[in-house]
Amino acid sequence: MAESAATLASSVLSDRISALQESQTIAMAKKARELMAQGIDVINLSFGEPDFQTPEYIRDAAKQALDEGYTKYTPVPGYLDLRQAIADKLQRENQLDYKAENIVVSTGAKQALANAVMSLVNPGDEVIVFAPYWVSYEEMVRLAEGVSVTLLGTLENDYKVTATQLEAAITPRTKLIMYSSPCNPTGSVFTRPELSALAEVVARHPQVHVLADEIYEYINFVGEHVSLAQFDAIKDRVITINGFSKGYAMTGWRVGYLAATREIAAACEKMQSQITSGTCSVAQRAALAALQGGRSSADTMVAAYRRRRDMVLEQVAEIPGFKTPTPSGAFYIFPDVSAYFGQTAPNGVVITTASDLALFLLNDAHVAAVTGEAFGAPNCMRFSTAASDERLHEAFVRIKASLAKLV
Structure with missing residues (x-):
């Protein structure tokens, strides 16, 4: 009876929603939060979100709008x-x-x-x-x-x-x-x-x-x-x-x-x-x-993003197998990680895809990133650089150490 009820429930959904894929950036962030809820120190580089606060003058305008009845x-x-x-x-x-x-x-x-x-x-x-x-x-x-x-x-x-x-x-x-x-x-x-x-x-x-x-x-x-x-x-x-x-x-x-x-x-x-x-x-x-x-607050943030990009690229250059062009904008690096496909993790799991590698880094290095499969580039992974200098440095120290465990 339970099985037939489950089948009936699944048939209620439209073909449209059944065919739709969950956002992989949101899915990885969800997995990261689950580990964090267990008390694990996860560095989340999966989300494309500035780590800066909205500038004060913009927040003040919102408060004024409330007072003015908007x-x-x-x-x-x-x-x-x-x-x-x-x-x-x-x-x-x-x-x-x-x-x-x-x-x-x-x-x-x-x-x-x-x-x-x-x-x-x-x-x-x-x-x-x-x-x-x-x-x-x-x-x-x-x-x-x-x-x-x-x-x-x-x-x-x-x-x-x-x-x-x-x-x-x-x-x-x-x-x-x-x-x-x-x-x-x-x-x-x-x-x-x-x-x-x-x-x-x-x-x-x-x-x-x-x-x-x-x-x-x-x-x-x-x-x-x-x-x-x-x-x-x-x-x-x-x-x-x-x-x-x-x-x-x-x-x-x-x-x-x-x-x-x-x-x-x-x-x-x-x-x-x-x-x-x-x-x-x-x-x-x-x-x-x-x-x-104007753009002054944006320019301040961009200077920080540029510094972080350069710092991360220096660290990535020390990771064997990561092939990473220099980003000209945004706040991501997107290395080709296919050199690790076919290697084996300490628990015996073989890394066959970027998704496997992303999951390995989440569980072993406790760093969350997003598989390139979600972006139409299955040999790659996306790491956000919208995090503090200290967290970014620590993240790639962990990543390098974890990747060294693969054989």
């Missing part, structure tokens, strides 16, 4: 003054010509991405996803009943997909391209010449749109950030995604946005109206203050 429902696409401030920012910093009507504010950049995918992709449409990719891209395409076409950049090219690769992958069924720069998980940053070459390919295929994820825009170690929408030939077919979580250390506030043509922005607004409606009122006032306060 406690009601908000317009679905966001407060007008915030959308105008975002449009002004895009003009000032990215040379993109948008009005407030082109902006939709969402509950995090993740919702902005999902809105766009659901608004553009029909069942059977092909979506080219540059890999390594952020874990949710392919799952969003799956929810929209699209077909993901993964393009994997090579380690020798800093994991960046080339225009030649893109041209070869486009078919009459291609509807959308998805990528991030600076990239999560690799930290790679597309240069202007590289994006220009990609734009030339897209221009030859008028049915293709591009979802450009720029959430790590401010965490850039090489200077110029280039937006794909800057290229006139395709600007109306680019949806630019950004937000406040990374550059302003506002992950918990959940404020992101997209900029697109009025038609696409209106479609995303309609989608959002039926899912969540408007983003939190207080968080939007805080986001407005963030833009009005």
Whole structure:
């Protein structure tokens, strides 16, 4: 009876949710918390979250918003003054010509991405996803009943997909391209010449749109950030995604946005109206203050991220078998760890995948990282460098010691 009841219960779920994969970053963080609950000192490098506090002036604006009565429902696409401030920012910093009507504010950049995918992709449409990719891209395409076409950049090219690769992958069924720069998980940053070459390919295929994820825009170690929408030939077919979580250390506030043509922005607004409606009122006032306060707080954080990156790369250089390009942005390293595949742990378990290695390091070194399989790069692992210098140093001392146990 119990077995038949379990079978019945499982059949209640939709095919859609059954096919959906759990986020591997969240899954690894969950395992890390379970060990921590047992009193084990786990260094968690699995989450992509700044370890800095939201700047004080932004927190003060949120308190003021409460005192001023910003406690009601908000317009679905966001407060007008915030959308105008975002449009002004895009003009000032990215040379993109948008009005407030082109902006939709969402509950995090993740919702902005999902809105766009659901608004553009029909069942059977092909979506080219540059890999390594952020874990949710392919799952969003799956929810929209699209077909993901993964393009994997090579380690020798800093994991960046080339225009030649893109041209070869486009078919009459291609509807959308998805990528991030600076990239999560690799930290790679597309240069202007590289994006220009990609734009030339897209221009030859008028049915293709591009979802450009720029959430790590401010965490850039090489200077110029280039937006794909800057290229006139395709600007109306680019949806630019950004937000406040990374550059302003506002992950918990959940404020992101997209900029697109009025038609696409209106479609995303309609989608959002039926899912969540408007983003939190207080968080939007805080986001407005963030833009009005400029980039100085972000620049301070970026200096720390650069120092941590360099420190970690020095330690990683001493780990045999880790092949790691130098990240140009974001706060991750993404080494190829395949040299350890086929080796055996002290308990007799053979390491056959990056997932096996991630689990071994969690249990032996008590360091949490995420398998590259979650990002479309099964030979790699992602380590966040958004932690204190002391914890990062200790983490890679532990990792080196644990890897030395493999034979």
